[in-house]
Amino acid sequence: MLKLSFITEQGRQNPLEARAAGIAAFFDKESKKISDRTERARSLAIGVDTNGAVKRRQQQILHLEQRQIELNHARAFVLGVLSNTPQASETPSVGYYFVEKLNEIDLEIERIQSYPRGVIIELGVVKGKRQELEHLSTIRADMLRVGNHVLGLLGEPPLVDEKNPAANS
Numbered sequence: 080m081l082k083l084s085f086i087t088e089q090g091r092q093n094p095l096e097a098r099a100a101g102i103a104a105f106f107d108k109e110s111k112k113i114s115d116r117t118e119r120a121r122s123l124a125i126g127v128d129t130n131g132a133v134k135r136r137q138q139q140i141l142h143l144e145q146r147q148i149e150l151n152h153a154r155a156f157v158l159g160v161l162s163n164t165p166q167a168s169e170t171p172s173v174g175y176y177f178v179e180k181l182n183e184i185d186l187e188i189e190r191i192q193s194y195p196r197g198v199i200i201e202l203g204v205v206k207g208k209r210q211e212l213e214h215l216s217t218i219r220a221d222m223l224r225v226g227n228h229v230l231g232l233l234g235e236p237p238l239v240d241e242k243n244p245a246a247n248s
Contacts, residue, residue, distance in 0.1 A: 099161040101232050106154040109225065113150065117143040138206065142214045149218055150225070153180070157229055174235050177226030184219045185242065188212065 120139045156176050191199065191211050199206045227237040 095161055098232050099158060102157060102161070102229055103154075105225075105228060105232070106150065106158075109150055110147065110154075113143055113147045117147070138210055141204075142210075142217070145214070146218055146221060149180075149222065153177075153222070153225060153229075171235065173233060174226075174230055174238065177222060177230070177238055180222050180226075181219060181238070181240075184215055184222065188215045188219070191215065 117140060120136060120143060123136050153176070157173055160173055160176075191208060194208055197208045199208055199211060223238060223240055230237055
């Protein structure tokens with residue numbers, strides 16, 4: 080019981096700093112996961128994984144780097160809000176940030192889906208349409224998962240995924 084009351088007391092002393100520390104630790108853990116996957120992808124010889132699955136090494140590395148960038152943006156925004164917010168009641172902008180990111184990803188998915196060919200060439204980079212849609216779905220799922228975790232730590236209600244109701248359970 081003493082430990083529980085200490086945590087409660089600590090939370091009363093400075094709840095936003097304690098939440099920010101927990102959120103920063105969560106982002107560090109997520110970043111480490113992506114970094115580990117990126118290093119594994121870079122170590123693949125000619126795009127062949129150890130289990131024999133053929134991977135497009137460069138595309139896989141690009142996708143992981145994009146996931147890292149999205150995670151870094153989310154981290155910077157959330158921790159920036161928490162460091163500039165004097166009260167916990169002023170954190171709803173974090174939820175709006177994640178809603179807008181999901182909307183942005185949904186628009187990109189729609190754009191790629193409407194592309195008439197199976198290969199996309201943008202700024203000299205060749206991307207497979209199917210792989211790009213899978214990648215965007217992964218980023219969307221990551222953003223929803225990360226957003227809900229962060230909102231849970233802030234005591235805010237979770238995001239509801241209207242496009243994929245199974246993700247809400």
